[in-house]
Amino acid sequence: MKKLSNTLIRENAFAELRRMILSQEIKPGEKLNEKEVAEQLGVSRTPVREAFHKLELEGLVEIFPRRYCLVKGVTHGCIREIHLIRSQLEPMAAYHAVDHLSDEDIDQLSSLIEKTKELMVEGNAQKIMELNDQFHRTINEASNLSRIVSILNNMQDYIVSFRYSFISRPELAQRSIDEHEEILFALRKRDKELVKKLVTQHLEGISEYEDVILEDLKPVPN
Template sequence: MMSEFTVNMNEYLPLRDLVFNTLRQAILKGELKPGERLMEIQLAEKLGVSRTPIREAIRKLELEGLVIMIPRRGAEVAKISHKSLQDVLEVRGALEELATDLACQRINEEELKELTDAEDHFKKVVENNGSEMEIAEADEAYHDIIYKATRNDKLVQMINNLREQMYRYRLEYIKDEAQRGTLINEHENILEAIRIRDIIRAKTLMKEHIDNQELTVSQNLEDGAEAESRLNHKRK
């Protein structure tokens, strides 16, 4: 069953770009799942457009590596690879450490209160069994306050440019319910280190936070690949 996503009409963008942005967001946010087939007719009917902008969008998504073409099957959402995960998280890790360093030096009392509130909200969403997307958005809001506290517009811009790709991996991490308690603890420890302006500890904790995400998602990818391999073996 196809997820509920729609085209967000914007008079300043051509239809082909609207369709492309809609499908791209659906993939990055997990509304279109890895391995899910992209049927032109179904997507055209769902979005209320012709097949032409759907076809053009799929070609562009293939160039971005978010879609792959399978012989005799057509287009499907690309699965997350270890290489793409590592590439994105290496860049994110470096930017997050720099952001944490600067935030420790520049954060004010009002922002510390915002960060505390964001962590409390994140904890409540997790403990109330919020959806994966709700937890991801609460996690993102926590990190956004750290970015804002850097007072570095170029750094924030670079992080925002990576945000959409990060979102896909953030969702994959959050799917592992066993890690959600760890996330709360990591957030609280980072917050406390920033509060007392312990730059070295805050950066170390942030690095561990990102490293744990990579390790967990990598392990989940391996487990998924093994499960798929066993299933394919049974079918033969």
């Protein structure tokens, strides 16, 4: 864990622990000790204690008072809820993005896809995931629907933890690329209904891989 600055210590402690749990730097099944975590982050125990409680509200940990904090990580219910939110909001964002994406923006999306294809040959799953995120983020932000974008951005850490599970599998990564190309084609045509339909289908396909995600997120043995 990296040391935190004095600025917004409470928020930083929560954000850092949340990030580490969702990225699996801290894995499901691990036990966190308040004093040890505080020392590793370079803060007092109070912001760590508050962070634990906020993480418990998100369902990411379970607190056993005066003993330890058990990391639960991402659950099946969490995955389904995130996919439900995305399936409702992202197609609508894509629909509205058609009115705002310039030809240069669409060319940039095409460039992201081509770079992703090159990375497929290298087997660089981490970089593929980053470009995948950039593809979706570019479309979402072009919608100019600030509240929807804010909700989707707030879930980004969760989405990343899901996405790596299938991007790291070549056959699923290739499927994602193929579907991105279909979305790009619809964007070039400025066909708002088709864009919305294809983004909906793309997200439905992602939700099919819940078992794959859960397999990668199994708790470590006690």
